[in-house]
Amino acid sequence: MTRSERSDLEFRVLRLLCQSALSRGSRESLLRGIDPAIFLEPSHCIVYEELCALSQLPSDRLRELLPARVTNRGFPDFDFDALLEAAPSRGKELEDLLAALRTLREWDQEKMGRPLKISLRSVPSVRWICLSEAFAFSMFVGLYIWRLQTSHASSWILFPGWLILSFALHRDTPKTMGWRADNLWPATRRAAMVIGTFIVGVCVAGIFLGALHRLPEHLVYPRRFGSYLAFCLLQQVALQSFLMNRLLAAIKNERIAALLAGGIFAALHWPNPVLVPLTFIGGTAMCWLFARERNILPLALGQAILGALVWWAFPLAWHHAMRVGPGFYTYLR
Known part of the structure; x- marks a missing residue:
């Protein structure tokens, strides 16, 4: 049996x-008896895990x-139409399934003489690997903010390399x-x-805090906004494409994953009293949006607009030019 034939049989x-014709009890019993290592x-491992859930x-x-x-586990390109296509009911769905499973087991038995190559995604420990990677990267970002950017400025090159x-x-x-x-x-x-609601809230806060006498410079000047938009796009790559993806692979619940990612995002903005709560709320919401619709482009644009408005709405004495880490304490010193 070739690898392609094996993949077709797994599918x-x-x-x-x-299949709808398979009763819930039969499906549940079969899933319990199937070794995920087959x-x-x-992608097949992930589908199997979700079927069990x-x-x-x-x-x-x-x-x-x-x-x-x-899709939320990282496989939006999976052929769901073919997977969920209703097969002609012949009353033999269970027999066909058992026959396919028997063929897979026989093929595995023939290969027992050599190690069976199983993707890491089929091993439960992969969740811990993804979780560890997410926390390790976040800790390195924090280390760079608080230490390395002054002692080893060129260490930033590790960020793109890691990603x-x-x-x-x-x-x-x-x-x-x-x-x-x-x-x-x-x-x-x-x-x-979602982001529109946040924009309204920030604008209302700005009005109450007396921001109408100044221009939102980071929003109205194209060069400043363009530079900030590029920075936000890079942040979304790290936050969504990397961190949220790894957390979704480790944690099946997208809301918990979004809360955890938002908490990490906020922690990296410590000790800024304006940015910490706002990045927790905004970061969590954006991570949830990413889990629902995997696209960072509107999120980057929304973050850029929100960030520019936050700079305008809140007094400079509060947010210290949006600085974080030790830079927050040394601002204007």
């Missing part, structure tokens, strides 16, 4: 497990939720990282509702 097993394809739901509800959950290596090892694609245009309109529409 067939998953497709049969998704799935060599990373949804196994107690009725078939229609399972089929409705499965695509979104697999590029991680993207390559995890086989991230432009779609999983949110660098895409195919869902730009729905992502923008969803983001506009």
